[in-house]
Amino acid sequence: MPTNARTHRTAWQVFTRMARRQPLGVAGGFIVLLMIIMAVFADYIAPHDPTAMNYSAFAVAPGAEYWLGTDPLGRDVFSRIVYGARTALFVGFVSALIGGGAGLVLGVGSAYFGGLVDLIFQRVMDIFMSFPLIIMALAMVAIFGTGTDKVIVAITIPFVPRCARVVRSSALAVREMPYVDAARSIGYSHSRIILRHMVPNVMAPFLIMITAFVGQAILLEASLSYLGLGVQEPTPAWGLMLQGGAELYAESAPWIAVFPGLAITLAVFGFNLFGDAVRDTLDPRLRSQ
Structure with missing residues (x-):
């Protein structure tokens, strides 16, 4: 059998085995992958300019031209959701990685x-x-x-102590390992022992925390934007879409609030499911079960 065919067959077997054991995790991973595709190819997926206002299309219901309708300023809801995925993932990943990385080193x-x-x-x-x-x-x-950069800082700082506390509990056990004592005995510096010998051995809980942090960061960004304290216009953001008069049109134009709210729900749900699957995969006790 050719090497490429054998590789594809092995990858498919791994995927099917994971789908049987972690169906919800696969579903969460699919949602995350869909969000990433939307964010990366937003320029090609969105049929309209997300910031272009069309007052002749005021709160138009979903149809052939506007798939998910328009908002009170005549902007295409679908296009804003697609570009909003880019904002959500950017804030989510940057906040999670910076906050988690700082918490990892400190813990x-x-x-x-x-x-x-x-x-x-x-x-x-x-x-x-x-x-x-x-x-x-x-x-x-x-x-x-x-602003976007300020929101990233505001979300990053609360993540640091939460990651540090979880990582510290694992690092306490790693500190007592013989290889750490051996590294001390031969004169390695503290920074080298921490970065080369301890940090790699606490990566499992760290990766689990990162996946959870991304979902939490997306929810926090949407909450702050809804309150007018996060991402500002004209940047497309799901929280801003809920803020922009959606409550005033709950009965006459419910799509203005329903679709952004559904996008936030699916994003957080997807990252939580994917994070649970990562935890089950990396935890030896759960993996053995």
């Missing part, structure tokens, strides 16, 4: 040094974690202001 460093450093660090993390995510995000927006 491993806290576990490695221990003692007074760990005690002070954990008390600071307790202070940050005592506030709900949305309250922390609102506080950060009040400090840094609105």
Whole structure:
């Protein structure tokens, strides 16, 4: 059998096996993949300019020209949802990666040094974690202001202590491993031990946290935008679509709120399902079951 055919057959077997064992995870991965395709190829998928206003098409119902209808300013809802996926994924991935990466280093460093450093660090993390995510995000927006870049900062900061706390619990066990003691004994620097020997061994919980953070970041961005504190016009964003008079047209033009709300729900649902599948795959106890 040719090598390419054998490779394709093996990949298909892996996919079918995963589909049988993790059907919801595959469904979540499909939703995530669909979002990525929408974001990357938005220029080719969207039939209209998402920021172009057409007052002659005021709140038009879904039809052949406007597949999901138009909003109160005559903008195509489908095109704005497609471009809104780009905004949601950009904010979600950047916030999750920066916040998770900072939490990873801080959590491993806290576990490695221990003692007074760990005690002070954990008390600071307790202070940050005592506030709900949305309250922390609102506080950060009040400090840094609105806009896409400011929203990323506002969402990133609350993620740091949550990731650090989870990673620290795994790093405490890694710190006691013989190879860490061996690295100390031969004179490796603290930074080398942390980055080369400890961080790679706590990547499983880190990856799980990242997938969960992306969904949470998308929801937080939509919430802040709905309140007028997040992404600002004319940038297409799902939260802004809900804010733009959708509640005033709940009966006469329900599609203005239904489709953006459905997009947010599916995005968060997809990342949560995919994150659960990643957790089940990387956790040896769940994998053995």
